[in-house]
Amino acid sequence: MSHSSEHKTPLSYPEKYKFISHVNEEHQDELAMFAEAFTDLAIEATTPVNIKEVFVEGVELTIPNEDLSTDQCRFVKFDQPILIAEDLKAQYIALMQKAAKKLGKKTIKLQNQEFTVKDSYLVTPNMLRLVVTAPPATPLSHPGYAYLFDLTSPASATEQLAAADTESTRKQCYYTLRRAWQHEEGQNSPDAQSNTSQHQGEISAWIDVYLHGDTPGGNWARSLQSGDKITSLRDYPEKIEHLSNGQCLLIADETSLPTVARLLEVWQNPIAPIVFAITNDAEDSKYLENLELQEAMRQMDIRQRAIIIPILNSPDMDLTAHISERLAEDPDLAALTIDRVWGALEAADAKALRKRLKAELGLTRQDMVLKVYWRRQ
Numbered sequence: 001m002s003h004s005s006e007h008k009t010p011l012s013y014p015e016k017y018k019f020i021s022h023v024n025e026e027h028q029d030e031l032a033m034f035a036e037a038f039t040d041l042a043i044e045a046t047t048p049v050n051i052k053e054v055f056v057e058g059v060e061l062t063i064p065n066e067d068l069s070t071d072q073c074r075f076v077k078f079d080q081p082i083l084i085a086e087d088l089k090a091q092y093i094a095l096m097q098k099a100a101k102k103l104g105k106k107t108i109k110l111q112n113q114e115f116t117v118k119d120s121y122l123v124t125p126n127m128l129r130l131v132v133t134a135p136p137a138t139p140l141s142h143p144g145y146a147y148l149f150d151l152t153s154p155a156s157a158t159e160q161l162a163a164a165d166t167e168s169t170r171k172q173c174y175y176t177l178r179r180a181w182q183h184e185e186g187q188n189s190p191d192a193q194s195n196t197s198q199h200q201g202e203i204s205a206w207i208d209v210y211l212h213g214d215t216p217g218g219n220w221a222r223s224l225q226s227g228d229k230i231t232s233l234r235d236y237p238e239k240i241e242h243l244s245n246g247q248c249l250l251i252a253d254e255t256s257l258p259t260v261a262r263l264l265e266v267w268q269n270p271i272a273p274i275v276f277a278i279t280n281d282a283e284d285s286k287y288l289e290n291l292e293l294q295e296a297m298r299q300m301d302i303r304q305r306a307i308i309i310p311i312l313n314s315p316d317m318d319l320t321a322h323i324s325e326r327l328a329e330d331p332d333l334a335a336l337t338i339d340r341v342w343g344a345l346e347a348a349d350a351k352a353l354r355k356r357l358k359a360e361l362g363l364t365r366q367d368m369v370l371k372v373y374w375r376r377q
């Protein structure tokens with residue numbers, strides 16, 4: 001933190017306005033982390049923290065006082081000044097890493113990792129499973145651990161992308177580790193082809209990609225062959241720590257069902273969750289039937305105890321209204337008090353649902369995590 005007397009030059013790039021509104025809307029948890037880590041102000045679980053202005057040298061945050069009647073401003077300095085528009089994202093991530101380190105929280109890591117594709121097959125009509133060999137330090141038990149994959153890897157993918165290349169063609173895409181496991185001698189692997197001692201110690205993983213037409217991410221996943229080496233550019237640990245106790249509500253579409261499947265497999269919370277599984281094809285809701293429960297979990301069979309509600313999505317469905325009505329009117333759900341929410345959906349749906357559930361459930365920022373996993377174009 002520094003004082004306002006310091007020299008500050010407002011950033012002149014027009015991209016900054018989009019950046020400010022995006023971060024204020026979608027990344028409240030990170031801004032609260034900045035306020036907590038870098039300022040002298042007390043931050044409550046519900047205190048809204050906003051970026052007021054971005055300067056070459058840092059960001060100015062506004063933080064309301066307790067009764068929300070006045071705002072206080074605090075300046076948080078970047079490690080390096082912004083010289084070109086692209087620096088802004090890197091400097092923001094650097095602040096996030098610094099704040100997380102200070103507060104002992106997990107956050108995004110900028111690192112290149114290499115995976116080798118071993119196999120791929122459909123697990124439901126539109127979910128393609130990539131079986132890969134993963135890097136040695138891959139986390140084995142963090143549901144929602146995602147990687148930003150470079151869609152130009154392997155080299156052959158570059159040609160494919162070039163054929164469709166426009167400035168706006170997506171070249172990177174986040175996908176989640178559906179499950180990762182280390183091969184141990186004498187232990188059965190979920191991937192039947194890898195049960196040989198030559199793989200001992202190696203980490204294998206599943207990455208499940210939702211195929212929805214002719215799109216860069218789906219085309220990339222479909223094109224991958226056994227032996228292809230693919231690269232990720234970032235690691236992103238999803239925020240799921242708040243789900244360890246209380247009545248949880250999980251809301252997922254095809255892009256976040258891999259996280260929910262893994263959450264259910266390693267569920268330790270004594271209270272089973274409510275799950276809304278939203279798919280565009282009823283057959284894809286069977287995705288959650290393929291859970292690989294650990295021995296200890298079989299006893300409290302989460303598949304029977306969790307309330308799993310498939311929702312068949314359609315272009316004219318108002319998802320927010322539908323979920324809200326189900327919560328209020330379904331006799332099994334109306335009797336429950338929801339303490340924690342995790343979900344990840346399309347941007348407009350996530351925004352509308354966040355607003356509605358915040359009002360109806362009265363949860364704090366920490367207890368209600370509703371993420372944007374994709375944007376309708």
Ligand SMILES: Cc1cc2nc3c(=O)[nH]c(=O)nc-3n(C[C@H](O)[C@H](O)[C@H](O)COP(=O)(O)OP(=O)(O)OC[C@H]3O[C@@H](n4cnc5c(N)ncnc54)[C@H](O)[C@@H]3O)c2cc1C
Pocket residue numbers: 146170173174175176177207208209210211212215216217218236254255256258372373374375376377
């Ligand atoms: C942290 C994180 C983890 C993720 N994990 C996974 C994962 O494990 N598996 C997975 O499949 N996805 C996952 N996603 C979502 C994935 O990154 C996006 O859906 C990505 O946009 C897909 O790229 P695309 O090339 O298929 O489509 P885009 O380039 O985003 O869009 C192309 C077209 O497809 C439409 N479109 C995009 N996504 C969808 C959709 N889901 N349903 C319907 N239409 C769509 C768009 O409106 C557009 O018209 C994750 C996202 C994040 C942020």
